[in-house]
Amino acid sequence: MKRVIVNGRLLENGKLVSRDILIDDGTVIAIEPKVNTEDADDVVDAKGNFVSPGLIDVHVHYRQPGQEEKETIKTGSLAAAHGGFTTVCAMPNVTPAPDSPHNMESLIKLNRENGVVHIKQYATITTNRGGDQLVDFPALKSAGAFAFSNDGNGIQKSSTMYEAMNQAADLDMAIVEHVQDDDLTYHGVLNDGAAKRLNMKAMPWVSETAQAARDVILAEATGVHYHVCHVSSKHTVNVIRAAKKAGIHVTAEVTPHHLLLSDEDIKEDNSYYKMNPPLRGKDDQQALIEGLLDGTIDMIATDHAPHTKEEKNQSIRTAPFGITGSETAFSMLYTKFVKTGRFTLDQLINWMVRKPAAVFNMSNAGSLETGQPADIAIFDIDEQNMIQESDYLSKGKNSPFTGETVYGDTVMTLVSGKIVYQRK
Template identity: 60%
Template sequence: MKTLIAHGKLLVDDQLISQNVLIENGLVTAITMPDQVVDADQAIDVEGKFVSPGLVDVHVHYREPGFNDKETIRTGTMAAAHGGYTTVGAMPNLDPTPDTVEHLTDQIKLNKDKGLIKVLQYATITENRRGNQLVDFTGLKQAGAFAFSNDGSGIQTSETMYQAMQEIAKLGMSLVAHVEDSSLSANGALAEEAAQRIGVKPIPWVSETAQVARDLTLAEATGVHYHVCHVSSKHTVEIIREAKRRGVNVTCEVTPHHLLLTEDNIIEDNSLFKMNPPLRSQSDRQALIGGLLDGTIDMIATDHAPHTYEQKKQPISDAPFGITGSETAFSMLYTYFVRTGIFTLGQLINWMALRPAQVFKLATAGKLAVGLPADIAVFDLNHEGEIKVTEFASKGKNSPFIGEKVFGQTVLTMVDGQVVYQ
């Protein structure tokens, strides 16, 4: 079966150019000009919309097994497809956690059986994401681990982190860190000013930056690829910038919500604005934008974290951390940064597709080219729509962006040439 994506616009040297894409046996077999005659069994006319490489998100939470009331692999990957994502890295916050070869093997099979898109599975760094007992890194790599992370649980002991980095470096794998000194952030909920305003305990910026500083020293000593999750503080941006200048093998990500929002948006006790790390100041937000633009921050990742309505309707002091992001990321960022001239479309696609694939050595992801899998997203850049909770595929409706008027909504997503969202 030959499928032609007709009358689309592809990004070429940061310009949108009218081109057609021919797909056969799951691969892109030709990219042609609109007036070139192409033999195809079926055509999908996308009417001048933007035909993009499928987006790559290295930080999502799918909750299955163990927490299926929040999300399942099926609903999570449906949400990703709705947002234009074709490859994701799924965090190990599960029950059981993928901390043994058996658990990881079972999880990878579950992801493949139930997922609509390509789900790459993180293994843990320590047993059950807790304590100091390291996992069998070699066995887990051989079983198919994407990378290693205790996401949601910063490793508190320097010796444990140092030993983990040494072992992971030997394997040429990536250590992906949720950075948080729990002795500094224990029981906190929001950044300092918002916490004082709402009347909850704070999560100070030092809880993030102090642990990153420790880890950068250890990463420099071991040579491991050290990737920092969801950077939120200007101080963290600065020390990562300096570490990169020294040649430390460090990369990092920022979330859409930290780029779009600050603690000033929290004007009442509303747990839709509770995430970890918390929203910080306007100067922190500007430093994150600057970090993307100068290359200090490598990519954008959603930290898609669905919860039930009952859990998130609780006060900020009691509700769980996290918001959903898969279905809103591209449209919000395109609307607020590309249409306003702060980012180019090429930069946004680099941070949401090409760069994460490069950093994590995903040779066939993040690009739209002849010979590669037809992992494709099509976005409508010209018509305004509304983010509606009724259109969410995710079980989690916990987004502060519901009701936003946006451009760049997804109209089609394909994985290996098969339509997974339309």
């Protein structure tokens, strides 16, 4: 099938230029100022909107199998498409966990059958994401694992992490870690400032940074590619910056919510502001922004974490950690940072597209070029739109950004040339 996107604006050398795109059989065939549409089966008028390579998210939670009341692969991937994402990497916190070749192959099959975007699947580091029994790394790589992570369960025992890194390094695979020393969290739910204001238990920054510091030393010793999930503390930024200067193969991500919010934004007991790691102070927020700008932090990832309304309709003390992010990430970041001149559009696309693809060696994602799969997102960056709960395609409605007026609404998303989301 031949499809032509006309009247789009693409980024070229950091500037928006008018271009048409010819797609044939799911592949980009031509990008020109004008493309002949006579032989096209379908013509999409982009109406001057921004035509981007499909966004990439290396950190999502799809809950299936085991917690389908929160999210399914179908609803999660639809939410990703709604946000302009065409490739996502799914964490292994499902039941059964992808900790064996059989479980991994079954989950990849589910992803392929139910997903509307490209879904890459993490394997666990240890059996069922707990304890210290390492999985069969070579077998899981052969079964299709994207990388290895225990997701929300930080590896507590140093020797377990050291041995895991050695095995992953031998296979040229990444260890992707939620850095958390459980002994230092003190069962806290908020950063110090908000915890004190709301009379709740605090989760100190040291619980993140202490384990990050341990892990970068182990990464140096093993030579593994070590990726730090959702950095929240300025102290962790400093650890990663020093590690990179020392030549250690460390990369890192930051979430939209840690860039957009601080613990000062938590005015009341509202669990839509409860995530792990928690929102930190204004100085941490600034350090994360500076870390992105100077290359210490490589990319932005949503940590899309849907929960039911019943679960989130509790106090911060008892509600589960996590907020959704797939459907609000681009528009919120574009509005708060690009429209205000803090970031350029080219920088934002670099952090949400090019860098994830480069860091994780995704050869068929991360660019809008001839010969590449037609994974494309079209965004309306000129007109305002309100983020409304009724528009969410995720089962999870737990976002603090509902009600925000933004630019950058997704008009259309195409995966391998097929339209998988279209604004009504």
